[in-house]
Amino acid sequence: MKFVYPPGATPIDANEAAGLIPSHITLQRELNEWEEANIIEARTWAFGRKRNDLFSERFIKHLHREMFKNTWKWAGQFRT
Secondary structure, X not given: OOOOOOOOOOEOOHHXXXXXXOOOOOEHHHHHXXXXXXXXXXXXXXXXXXXXXXXXXXXXXHHHHHXXXXXXXXXXXXXX
């Protein structure tokens, strides 16, 4: 059986949900909103001072961690 959900009402995949930090998120719309709020916070961190290492692996991982540290357990790590 194939389910059709309205935009944003798609349930989060169980495998994906295992990596989520907030337990109240169950829909894709909620995840999108939560990630957006985290990214806005990370922008303040990222643009708060001049940086010389923008293209280094270390900075990119740190930026990813800042963007998603409140959302994903694996924030700032390479996924395999």
